Structure formats: structure tokens, C-alpha cells
Amino acid sequence: MFLKSIDLTTALRPSYLPDEVLLFVRDNVGLYEGKSKLRDQQNGQVYLTSHRICYVDQKEPRKRSVALDLKDVDRHEFYAGFLKSSPKVTLVPKPLKRGSYHTRVLSSVSSSPRSVPGSPGHSEGAYRPPADPPTATAATWVCTICSFSNPVPSNFDPTAANAHTPLPPCLACGIKPTLSHVLKAAISNANNRPSPSPAISTSSPLALRSGPSDPQSMSESQGDLLTSQLGDMSIGGLNGTNGKGASFECPRCTFSNHPSLNSCEMCGASLVSRDIPTSVQQDSMSDATRAESPGPVKDQSKGQNDMPENIKLSFRGGGGPIFYERLKGSMTQRKWLLHNAPPAPKTNRMLNESNGNGSPGSPSGGRAKTAGIAGLEQLGLNMRKNNEILIGSAFEDLEALMASAKDVIALAERFARQTNNGQDSATAEENAILAESASQLGLITTKDIVGGGSSESLYLSELSRNLAEFLTDDSRGVLKKAGGIITLVDLWAMFNRARGGVELVSPMDFEKAARLWSKLKLPVRLRTFRSGVMVVQSRDRTDSTTVKTLLSWLQDLHEFPPDRDVPWDWQVFGRGVTAQEAAERFGWSLGVAEEELMMAEERGALCREEGLEGLKFWVNYIDDGDTAKVKGKVRKEHDQIMSALKHSGLL
Amino acid sequence: MATATASTNPSASASTPSASASTLASASASASASASFAFPREYHFPAFYTRQTNLTTLHAQRTKWSALILAYARHHRIFRLALSSAADTDLFFNRRLDRRLNADDIRDVVDFMRKDGRAEYVGGGSSGDVVFLFWRKPDEWAGLVETYVDQSGQKGSVLTVYELVEGDGTKGTDIHGMDTEVLLKALNVIVKRGKAQIFGQDDSLGVKFF
Numbered sequence: 001m002f003l004k005s006i007d008l009t010t011a012l013r014p015s016y017l018p019d020e021v022l023l024f025v026r027d028n029v030g031l032y033e034g035k036s037k038l039r040d041q042q043n044g045q046v047y048l049t050s051h052r053i054c055y056v057d058q059k060e061p062r063k064r065s066v067a068l069d070l071k072d073v074d075r076h077e078f079y080a081g082f083l084k085s086s087p088k089v090t091l092v093p094k095p096l097k098r099g100s101y102h103t104r105v106l107s108s109v110s111s112s113p114r115s116v117p118g119s120p121g122h123s124e125g126a127y128r129p130p131a132d133p134p135t136a137t138a139a140t141w142v143c144t145i146c147s148f149s150n151p152v153p154s155n156f157d158p159t160a161a162n163a164h165t166p167l168p169p170c171l172a173c174g175i176k177p178t179l180s181h182v183l184k185a186a187i188s189n190a191n192n193r194p195s196p197s198p199a200i201s202t203s204s205p206l207a208l209r210s211g212p213s214d215p216q217s218m219s220e221s222q223g224d225l226l227t228s229q230l231g232d233m234s235i236g237g238l239n240g241t242n243g244k245g246a247s248f249e250c251p252r253c254t255f256s257n258h259p260s261l262n263s264c265e266m267c268g269a270s271l272v273s274r275d276i277p278t279s280v281q282q283d284s285m286s287d288a289t290r291a292e293s294p295g296p297v298k299d300q301s302k303g304q305n306d307m308p309e310n311i312k313l314s315f316r317g318g319g320g321p322i323f324y325e326r327l328k329g330s331m332t333q334r335k336w337l338l339h340n341a342p343p344a345p346k347t348n349r350m351l352n353e354s355n356g357n358g359s360p361g362s363p364s365g366g367r368a369k370t371a372g373i374a375g376l377e378q379l380g381l382n383m384r385k386n387n388e389i390l391i392g393s394a395f396e397d398l399e400a401l402m403a404s405a406k407d408v409i410a411l412a413e414r415f416a417r418q419t420n421n422g423q424d425s426a427t428a429e430e431n432a433i434l435a436e437s438a439s440q441l442g443l444i445t446t447k448d449i450v451g452g453g454s455s456e457s458l459y460l461s462e463l464s465r466n467l468a469e470f471l472t473d474d475s476r477g478v479l480k481k482a483g484g485i486i487t488l489v490d491l492w493a494m495f496n497r498a499r500g501g502v503e504l505v506s507p508m509d510f511e512k513a514a515r516l517w518s519k520l521k522l523p524v525r526l527r528t529f530r531s532g533v534m535v536v537q538s539r540d541r542t543d544s545t546t547v548k549t550l551l552s553w554l555q556d557l558h559e560f561p562p563d564r565d566v567p568w569d570w571q572v573f574g575r576g577v578t579a580q581e582a583a584e585r586f587g588w589s590l591g592v593a594e595e596e597l598m599m600a601e602e603r604g605a606l607c608r609e610e611g612l613e614g615l616k617f618w619v620n621y622i623d624d625g626d627t628a629k630v631k632g633k634v635r636k637e638h639d640q641i642m643s644a645l646k647h648s649g650l651l
Numbered sequence: 652m653a654t655a656t657a658s659t660n661p662s663a664s665a666s667t668p669s670a671s672a673s674t675l676a677s678a679s680a681s682a683s684a685s686a687s688f689a690f691p692r693e694y695h696f697p698a699f700y701t702r703q704t705n706l707t708t709l710h711a712q713r714t715k716w717s718a719l720i721l722a723y724a725r726h727h728r729i730f731r732l733a734l735s736s737a738a739d740t741d742l743f744f745n746r747r748l749d750r751r752l753n754a755d756d757i758r759d760v761v762d763f764m765r766k767d768g769r770a771e772y773v774g775g776g777s778s779g780d781v782v783f784l785f786w787r788k789p790d791e792w793a794g795l796v797e798t799y800v801d802q803s804g805q806k807g808s809v810l811t812v813y814e815l816v817e818g819d820g821t822k823g824t825d826i827h828g829m830d831t832e833v834l835l836k837a838l839n840v841i842v843k844r845g846k847a848q849i850f851g852q853d854d855s856l857g858v859k860f861f
Contacts, residue, residue: 567748567749568748573695576697604705609701611701618697620708621693622698622703622712623711
């Protein structure tokens with residue numbers, strides 16, 4: 001399938017492949033397949049990355065999000081918009097070499113109210129192979145029964161056709177041709193020779209339109225395919241009757257046809273020529289399907305087209321031109337190829353040296369000579385030399401730098417790791433974050449990505465998602481390390497540090513983005529304490545769960561004796577805790593601990609004691625709680641008595 | 652149950668001596684006598700001595716303090732409490748915990764009790780050092796006096812206030828040893844009900860019940 005469903009991150013953004021780089025984001029985009037709207041994909045965000053185009057639906061992102069790989073895209077066109085129709089980017093998929101046309105033909109038959117009467121079977125499923133412009137006369141095969149020249153189905157691929165390829169019957173008499181017959185016709189047409197007409201010619205105008213069934217015949221591998229181009233110009237084919245001026249001369253039988261027809265009235269040959277400018281085609285298409293109008297909506301209940309003729313992105317909120325620019329850029333760069341690319345080109349010098357000295361990479365004879373510490377040193381020396389050459393060659397010119405970008409980044413990361421070795425763990429952790437940022441470069445949201453500040457809200461929502469991802473990223477564990485709660489200021493500092501000094505986020509934007517979390521239903525939330533301190537925590541951690549954890553901790557203090565003798569009965573009251581202790585216990589920062597304790601007090605779960613040792617918090621034994629506790633005690637005693645009685649055999 | 656044989660641990664003793672056992676009339680209770688009073692659980696809770704910020708908790712705290720003060724006063728038959736000196740008594744000062752309720756908070760509790768009709772500054776007004784503690788409210792006392800008069804068949808006769816407080820007739824009842832002013836408040840309630848009349852001067856007040 002051209003459109004694939006995709007995985008989303010916790011922040012409802014597409015999860016990226018390794019090496020994938022985000023290029024552009026745009027919201028308010030709808031999808032079309034061919035000329036029809038895709039009903040479920042009419043409002044969403046489109047992410048252009050170096051590898052894919054991802055559509056994330058606004059309403060049901062988990063269900064309806066799709067992506068298409070750029071490597072499957074054969075051709076792309078831009079339509080700037082006309083009157084009310086929005087700008088659109090058309091993506092034409094590469095042809096697939098497969099043999100099963102069954103479903104496609106079926107679906108096209110069932111959903112062809114707009115197709116030309118002459119060729120009901122194959123107007124929808126047809127797509128235009130763009131590389132070679134379609135010939136004016138499409139391939140035809142002549143029926144052996146009635147000698148009617150039928151068009152070879154546009155989706156007929158001689159290289160893939162086999163006995164199971166469904167073939168449409170003759171349009172005039174309804175008799176199915178043999179596969180070899182159609183193949184022959186296709187090949188002869190490909191060779192630009194007129195197809196040989198068979199001898200038998202009986203005309204029986206029976207319009208038997210039976211559905212396609214299993215054909216017989218053999219399979220053969222052939223040369224290149226040429227598909228007829230039907231159906232793209234189907235609009236207007238039904239209502240055009242008054243046109244007098246220009247007429248279309250059939251390229252095969254020279255009959256002058258009405259200009260709105262796209263197959264010859266006499267011989268049925270396709271009339272669509274390559275002379276028609278693409279803009280005309282597009283105008284006619286997009287006129288019929290502008291955003292506001294209830295244009296044709298693709299009926300998805302009637303079988304899914306495996307290979308749509310094209311996919312269109314309709315940019316209702318603008319941003320189409322920039323998207324198209326970047327798309328062109330990434331189509332030219334073809335980064336997806338890099339994934340399996342060989343490492344940076346080694347210079348001759350390097351090769352010589354590695355051969356001569358026996359570098360670790362090459363298992364040549366030199367290695368055996370140096371063993372032990374000397375060998376290890378030699379190895380290290382070689383490695384350093386290698387690195388030196390790599391860096392040196394990388395900067396020779398830009399071309400080379402781009403080619404070896406991957407290696408240089410890897411090298412930089414290794415350096416970062418090496419510098420960590422001798423230092424204490426705290427800075428090592430920070431450096432690790434810094435080093436990670438190199439690999440994260442592709443994932444950050446910048447104002448540039450969302451189209452040059454044209455839409456502040458889109459930038460903020462993307463930043464908001466970006467932040468949520470940053471927070472919930474398990475490998476980083478930002479939230480976990482901070483005990484599930486972190487002040488906004490700390491997060492801001494950490495986030496900007498992770499960005500490695502580029503594209504820093506302003507505090508204002510940061511706060512605005514954080515405020516969007518709840519609106520975007522992201523798994524983190526912003527909380528403002530009474531003192532005005534803003535903190536970030538995951539959505540599932542509400543006040544009541546915090547209170548619960550606090551209480552269970554304080555309950556534990558009833559069981560474990562305090563460090564020193566206390567005048568009160570600790571088994572009854574436990575112990576008072578300071579904010580400091582809570583911070584240590586839960587890994588919170590001191591401010592957060594204080595706020596959380598205050599919050600619990602506010603809810604009546606805790607009470608305070610101000611003494612010489614500072615402010616301490618206790619389980620609230622002042623307010624009502626004790627009555628419940630007494631009841632519990634009574635019940636416990638009762639249970640004990642009952643169990644004792646049972647034990648003694650009285651019950 | 653004798654008051655002299657009290658244990659030294661205040662929390663250990665759960666005994667509830669009858670009211671007649673104690674003859675103490677002032678706040679300066681001896682250590683042995685205070686030991687017999689069973690303090691409530693909160694008394695041993697350190698946070699109980701800090702004024703709470705949460706309003707709900709604060710209300711509960713005031714209620715409990717009020718209950719504690721009244722129970723303590725009832726136990727020791729305290730009718731007047733001098734706040735400044737009481738701050739150092741066991742009531743407000745838990746020596747074992749080394750926690751005390753400070754003077755401001757004591758006044759806060761007293762104000763709370765005043766609103767409840769359980770306390771009143773001596774001499775009226777909204778401030779002062781000595782307060783009446785109404786562990787029985789004046790009308791409750793009034794009811795008590797009326798029943799006593801009823802049961803002893805002294806309706807229609809004249810009694811002096813001194814007789815009521817110190818006389819042999821009231822021995823064995825709560826009226827005996829009552830604070831005179833509190834008794835007068837109670838008698839005034841009866842007067843208002845129209846069931847008695849007070850006459851005489853300061854020292855020799857008499858009351859006639861009908």
C-alpha cells in the first residue's frame with residue numbers, strides 16, 4: 001500500500017526512523033486519493049521528513065494517521081490553488097510490479113459513476129507512469145470474435161501478467177480474450193508497430209458486461225509497459241454536448257470526435273494526448289474538489305485501492321509552497337538511500353596506510369607482527385591517525401563533509417564519551433545529554449520547520465509535543481530522575497541544554513508551549529502551586545495519588561522506630577517530616593517537596609507542627625481521622641477475638 | 652477511688668474518678684491530682700500545639716482544645732481560669748513533649764469557646780485575663796439548682812447564696828463549692844424564667860424560689 005499507518009510517539013507525533021530528519025510541519029491539511037477526499041483524513045498535521053510524509057489526524061491520531069515513503073514517490077506536482085480551491089501537492093506513486101489486479105478492477109468497476117461510458121472497466125485504477133509520457137494512441141487488442149479494437153487495460157503490466165491476471169472482456173461482444181492475445185497486442189504497441197488485425201471479423205453488438213473472472217492462459221515476461229491513459233480526463237465526459245469548435249481527430253481512425261470525449265467514438269482508441277498541459281488537468285480536477293465544497297468523498301467501504309493513482313495534500317491553512325520546496329529538496333537528496341550507504345570514502349592515503357600498517361579494520365598480515373602492549377599502542381595510534389584523516393578529509397570541501405557527515409557525528413559522540421571517562425558521574429550525565437543532542441538534532445522543532453513564523457500557534461503546539469516527548473523519553477528519563485515532578489524552570493534549562501546551544505527556546509514560548517499540554521491531551525501536565533511555582537508532572541500523577549504516597553510513607557514511620565528517642569508514642573503518631581526529608585525520600589527538589597506537603601495539608605491529609613526543628617508535617621490526627629481509626633481498631637480487635645475463638649475451636 | 656494514689660504516668664491512667672471525689676476549686680492543682688485526669692490522645696500529639704493553617708483542620712483543632720479545656724475544668728472543678736498563669740499548667744503545657752500552646756493561641760481558643768457560649772471573660776467584654784469556663788452553661792446550672800430545690804422541698808422558702816454554695820444541704824451535689832458569680836448567672840436565668848427572685852446586697856444575697 002502506498003499509504004501506511006504509522007506509529008506515534010506519546011506526544012502524538014510520528015516516531016522517526018533512525019537518521020530521519022524533520023523538515024517541515026503544517027497543520028490543517030487534508031488528503032485526497034485521486035480526485036476523491038479521504039473521509040477520515042481531512043484535518044491533520046503533515047510532517048515532512050527526509051524519508052517520509054506523515055499525516056497525523058487531529059481527531060483520531062492513533063487510528064487515522066498515515067505516512068507514505070518518499071522512496072515510493074515517483075513524481076510530485078504542485079498546484080497553486082485557484083479561487084476557492086486550496087493549494088495542493090500531488091504525489092504519484094511508483095508503479096508496483098505485481099500481478100493481482102483483481103481487487104483494483106473490482107473496485108474501479110464499483111466506483112465509477114464518473115467514468116466514460118465506453119470504458120467502464122478501467123478508468124479509476126489507471127495511473128500515469130510519469131517517466132515516459134503516454135503515447136497518443138494507447139495499446140489496443142482486436143477482439144477475435146467481433147474484431148472490435150479494445151484498449152488494453154491501463155493497469156496491464158506485461159512483465160507481471162500471468163494466468164491469474166483478470167482481463168476485461170471485449171467491450172462490444174463481451175467475450176474474454178486470451179492472455180497471450182492481449183500480451184501480443186501490448187508488446188506490438190510497445191514496439192510502435194500497428195497491431196496486426198486478426199482475420200475473423202463478426203460484429204455482434206452484445207453489451208455483455210460481466211464482471212472480471214479468472215482468466216486462463218500462461219504467463220510471460222515482457223519488456224516495458226505502456227499503459228493507456230484513461231479516466232484522468234473523465235470529468236466533463238458526460239455532459240459535453242454543445243461543443244462545436246475544436247474537435248479531436250482520432251489518431252487511429254482519424255474520426256473527428258467531440259473534444260470532451262476521451263476515447264474515440266468510432267474505434268474506442270484513447271484520445272487523451274500528452275499535449276494537454278498539466279495545469280489544465282489539475283485545474284479541472286481541483287475545481288471539482290475544493291476544500292470548502294463537499295467534493296467527492298472516497299467511499300472506503302467499497303474495497304481499498306491497493307495503489308491509488310495519486311495522493312494529494314490540500315493545504316487549507318497555507319504553507320503549501322514551502323512544503324513543496326522542501327519536498328523537492330528531500331526528493332533530490334534521497335536521504336533514505338544513505339541509510340545503507342557505505343562509510344565515508346577513504347582516501348588513497350588512508351588505504352595505503354591501513355594496508356601498510358595493518359589497521360584494526362583490515363585483517364592483513366601487519367597485525368601479527370605487533371602484539372602485546374606495543375600492539376595495543378600501535379592500534380590506538382592507527383585509530384587516531386584514521387580519525388585525523390577522516391576529519392581532515394571531511395573539511396576538504398563541502399561535498400565531502402556532507403558525504404561523511406554520519407561518520408563525523410559518530411566521531412564527535414565518541415569524543416564526548418571519551419572526555420567523560422575521567423570525571424565524576426554528575427558531569428558525565430550532563431555530557432551524555434549533550435552528546436545525545438547531536439542525534440536529536442533532527443527531531444527538534446524550530447521556527448524554521450513550521451514555515452518561517454507564519455503560524456505561531458503551530459510552532460507552539462509542535463514545541464509542546466516536542467517537550468512532551470523529551471519528558472516521557474524513557475532513555476532520558478527526565479521526569480523519572482526528578483521524582484516524577486520537575487519545576488518548569490529546571491525543565492527549561494535542561495531542554496535548552498539538550499538542544500546544544502542552537503535554536504534555544506525563549507521562556508515565553510516555553511511557558512506557552514507548556515500550557516498547551518492539556519489542550520493537546522499530552523501525557524504530561526503543567527501544575528501551578530499556590531505560591532505560583534509551576535511544575536511539570538505526568539498526567540497520571542494527580543494530587544490525590546501524591547497524597548496517597550505521602551500518607552503511605554508516613555504510615556511506614558509508625559512501623560519503623562525513629563532514629564532517636566522521642567517523647568511521644570511513635571507507634572501511634574509516627575513522626576513529623578520536614579520538606580527536606582520528603583525531598584530526599586521522593587527525589588523531589590526542595591521547593592517541590594514543600595509545595596507537595598502544603599498541598600497535602602491543604603487537603604486536610606496532613607497537619608503542621610512548627611517547632612525548634614522547623615516546620616514538620618504529620619498525619620492529620622487532629623481532624624476527624626481518628627474516629628475512623630478507632631473504628632478500624634475496634635474492628636481489628638473484633639477480628640482478633642473471632643480468630644482466637646475459631647482457633648480454640650469454640651466457633 | 653482515691654486521688655492520692657495516682658500513678659505518675661498521665662497517659663497510663665484511664666480511670667475516670669467521680670466528680671465528688673475531687674474537691675479542687677482552683678487551677679493550681681497538685682501534681683498527683685492532675686495525674687488522674689485522662690488527657691485525650693491529641694494531648695500527646697506534637698502537632699496539636701501548633702496553630703493549623705488549614706481552616707478545616709484549625710476548626711477541628713479548636714474544637715478539640717475546647718473539649719480538652721472543659722473536660723479538664725470539669726475534672727478539677729475549675730470555674731475561673733487565669734490565662735496568664737494557666738499557660739504554665741499541665742493543661743496547656745505538655746512537659747513530656749516539651750510543647751506548649753502559646754498565649755495567643757490560648758486566647759484564640761477562648762474566643763472560639765466564647766462564641767460557643769462555653770466561656771466568658773470575667774467582668775464581661777472581649778478581653779481580660781480571667782475567664783469563666785462554663786463546662787455547664789448557666790442555664791444548665793439553673794436546671795441543676797431547680798432540681799435541687801425541688802427535690803429538697805425548699806420551694807417557696809428563702810435561701811442565701813452562701814447557703815447554696817457552702818451549706819450542708821448542697822453537699823454531695825455539684826452546686827456545692829460553686830463559683831458564686833457563676834451561680835448568680837444561673838440564678839438570674841431562673842429569675843428570668845420567673846421562678847425565683849433575688850434580693851439583698853452584695854454579701855448577703857438571698858433568693859426565693861417559687
